[in-house]
Amino acid sequence: MYQTQTHLKEYQRILTICTILVGMLLLERFFLTVFLQTYAKIMLGSILLLNVVIGSILINTTFYASRININRQFMAIAFGTYLYVINMGIAMIILLTSNITLVREVTFFLTIGKSLFLTGLIVPFLLSKVSFFRENSYMKMTGISTLIITGEIFLYVITFRLLIVPNEILYFMNILYLLGLMIFLLELILNDLLKAKTNTYMMIFSFILLFIAQFYLTVMSLSTFTLIQSSMINAVALIVLLMEIHAFNIEIPEAKNRQLQKQFNIYSKYLKRIIDKKTLLVREVNQKIIDELEYAKIIQQSLLPSSKITHRDVSFTSAYHPCERLSGDFYDIYSIDDDNVALYLLDVSGHGISAALMTMLSNNYLKSNERVIKRFRGMHPDKNLKYFYEQFNRMNFPDEMHMVIFYATLNLNTKVLTYCSGGMNCNPIRFKSNGKVEFLDQSKGFPICKLEGFFTPEYTSETIQLQHGDRILFYTDGLTDKEKNNIFDTDEIIELFVTSRNLTSREINDIIVDKINAQRGVLNDDITYILVDI
Known part of the structure; x- marks a missing residue:
C-alpha cells in the first residue's frame, strides 16, 4: 500500500515536471523567435x-x-x-x-x-x-x-x-x-x-x-x-x-x-516496564534467599554453645562473628563426663554457605552422642582428629575443601589440658598468673583434607598443667589477621591480655567486641575465639 502511494506521487510529480518543461520550451521558442538577434x-x-x-x-x-x-x-x-x-x-x-x-x-x-x-x-x-x-x-x-x-x-x-x-x-x-x-x-x-x-x-x-x-x-x-x-x-x-x-x-x-x-x-518505555517487573521479581527472589540464609544462620548458631559457660571453677567466654550471614568458623564446648570438658575450634576454607554446611556436618563426627564413644574420643584428641580425617576422606566433598582444627580436653580436677592441633595456623595462647605468656604449639597434626591414599598424617596429643589464675585464648586467624580484618595482630592481642590481667574475661571480651564492631561492615574473614579462666 505504501509503495503504491509512493508510485502515484511520483507519477504526479513526473506529469507536473513534464508540463512545466513543455511550457518552458514553448515560452523559450516564442522568445527566441521574437528576440533572436538581441537576446x-x-x-x-x-x-x-x-x-x-x-x-x-x-x-x-x-x-x-x-x-x-x-x-x-x-x-x-x-x-x-x-x-x-x-x-x-x-x-x-x-x-x-x-x-x-x-x-x-x-x-x-x-x-x-x-x-x-x-x-x-x-x-x-x-x-x-x-x-x-x-x-x-x-x-x-x-x-x-x-x-x-x-x-x-x-x-x-x-x-x-x-x-x-x-x-x-x-x-x-x-x-x-x-x-x-x-x-x-x-x-x-x-x-x-x-x-x-x-x-x-x-x-x-x-x-x-x-x-x-x-x-x-x-x-x-x-x-x-x-x-x-x-x-x-x-x-x-x-x-x-x-x-x-x-x-x-x-x-x-x-x-x-x-x-x-x-x-x-x-521500545525503551516497554523495556523499562519489563526491567522494573524483572527487577521486582529478582528482589523478591533475593529477599527469599536472604530469608533462607537468615534461617540457616539461626540454625547454625543454634548449634553453638552459650557464650558464657561455667564448669565448677572454670569459666568459658566465647564469641562468634561471621563476616557474612553464614560462617566457616565453628566451635563447641561440651562435657565429656563429670570431670572432663572438651572444646574445639575449626576453620573451614572460605566462608559463606558451603563453608557453613561443612561446619555443621563436622560437628556430628567430632562429638558423638553415645557416652562411651564420646568419652573415648574426648579423652584422646589425637584419635578424635584421626577419626575425623578418615571420615572426611570417605565423604564425596570437592577436593579443594579443607579445614584446620584445634581440639582440647580439660580435666576439672587436675587442671591438665590435653590438646591436639589439626593444622591450626594460630596456636592458643596461655597467659599465666605471673604475667608470662606461652603458646600451645607442641602437638603434631595435619589439616583435615582429601589426601587419603596419598598421605597418612600422624596426630599426637600434648598435655600441659594449668594453674589457678591462668587464662587461655583459643581463636581462629580472623582475630589476628590484620590485613583481612584490621583489628589485632598477635603482638597486640598479647599486649591487650597482659595489660588487662586484672580484668575479668567478660570485661576483656567487651573490649575485643567493641573493636570488632567498629570494623563490622568491612570484615573479610570470620572471627571466633574462646577465653578460658582457670
Whole structure:
C-alpha cells in the first residue's frame, strides 16, 4: 500500500515536471523567435548559469552524502559533477568574452563536462577505489582536476586551431556521451525490473530527460536554438536528479532515523516496564534467599554453645562473628563426663554457605552422642582428629575443601589440658598468673583434607598443667589477621591480655567486641575465639 502511494506521487510529480518543461520550451521558442538577434546570447548564458547553480548544489548534496557515510561512492559523483561545473564555467567565459555566439566551442566544453559527470555516475565503484577518493585528499583532487582541464584545453587547441573538421569531432563526442547515457539508463531500468525496484521512477525519469537533451543536441543541426533547448532540458533533469539524491540519501534516511528513534523510545518505555517487573521479581527472589540464609544462620548458631559457660571453677567466654550471614568458623564446648570438658575450634576454607554446611556436618563426627564413644574420643584428641580425617576422606566433598582444627580436653580436677592441633595456623595462647605468656604449639597434626591414599598424617596429643589464675585464648586467624580484618595482630592481642590481667574475661571480651564492631561492615574473614579462666 505504501509503495503504491509512493508510485502515484511520483507519477504526479513526473506529469507536473513534464508540463512545466513543455511550457518552458514553448515560452523559450516564442522568445527566441521574437528576440533572436538581441537576446539569444543572454538567454544561453542564463541557461548555462542555471545549470552551474544546479550543478553546484548537486556537488554539495553528493559530497555531504559521502561525508556522512550514506554512500562513500558519492565522492566520485561529486568529483564528476565538479568537473562538469568547471567546464560549464569555461563555456560561459567563452560565451561572454566573444562578440558572437561560439556554439561549437561552447558545445565542446559542455559535452566534455557532461561526459566527466557521466563517468562519476557510471563507474563510482571504480573511482571510489582510487586512493585520493578513499583518503579524501583535496590536494590530489585539485591536481587531477588541473591535469584534466589542461588536457581539455590541449584537445580544444588541436580541435579548433589545428584541425579543419571540428564538427566531426563534436559529433563523435556527442555520440559517445549519448551511448554512455543509454547504457546507464538501461542499467537503471534493468535494476528496477530485476531487483525489486531498487530505483525510483523519478530517478529513471531524470536520466530519460538527460538522454532526450543529448539526443536532441546530437541529431539536430548545431545552433543556438538547439543548444539553449538542450541546456534547458538538461537543467530540469539535473533538478530532478538533485531532488531524488537529496530525498533518498538524506531526507529518507533522516526520516527513518527519526522513525527508528521513535520506535526505540517506545521500545525503551516497554523495556523499562519489563526491567522494573524483572527487577521486582529478582528482589523478591533475593529477599527469599536472604530469608533462607537468615534461617540457616539461626540454625547454625543454634548449634553453638552459650557464650558464657561455667564448669565448677572454670569459666568459658566465647564469641562468634561471621563476616557474612553464614560462617566457616565453628566451635563447641561440651562435657565429656563429670570431670572432663572438651572444646574445639575449626576453620573451614572460605566462608559463606558451603563453608557453613561443612561446619555443621563436622560437628556430628567430632562429638558423638553415645557416652562411651564420646568419652573415648574426648579423652584422646589425637584419635578424635584421626577419626575425623578418615571420615572426611570417605565423604564425596570437592577436593579443594579443607579445614584446620584445634581440639582440647580439660580435666576439672587436675587442671591438665590435653590438646591436639589439626593444622591450626594460630596456636592458643596461655597467659599465666605471673604475667608470662606461652603458646600451645607442641602437638603434631595435619589439616583435615582429601589426601587419603596419598598421605597418612600422624596426630599426637600434648598435655600441659594449668594453674589457678591462668587464662587461655583459643581463636581462629580472623582475630589476628590484620590485613583481612584490621583489628589485632598477635603482638597486640598479647599486649591487650597482659595489660588487662586484672580484668575479668567478660570485661576483656567487651573490649575485643567493641573493636570488632567498629570494623563490622568491612570484615573479610570470620572471627571466633574462646577465653578460658582457670
